Amino acid sequence: MHELPVTESILCIVLDEAKMARAARVTRIELTIGRLSGIVPECVQFQFDVISQKTIAAGATLVFNRPQAEIRCRHCRKSFLSEGFDQLICPTCEGMHVEVLSGRELTVDAIEWE
């Protein structure tokens, strides 16, 4: 359950931004969660619903962008896209010694309020 600190930070960022904008209610939050971040969107959603109760972000819709991870094989130097931890073997040479170029991102991209 290592999503909880992450979900708390997301809520904290959202509430800060909404407060600055003097929003009455947060309606939609767009997030990018990389495939290799180890964060499960369903857990974030569940935790968010729980911890956002009694805040102006209660009931907000979470939208998750899940970009593919970019991996480079250290053996043949070719890059490839991965859906997650179970796809970290180079499709070209089947090498398992790879470098993660992207896929661990975790960002709040957009917040909508009224």
Ligand SMILES: [Zn+2]
């Ligand atoms: Zn390779």
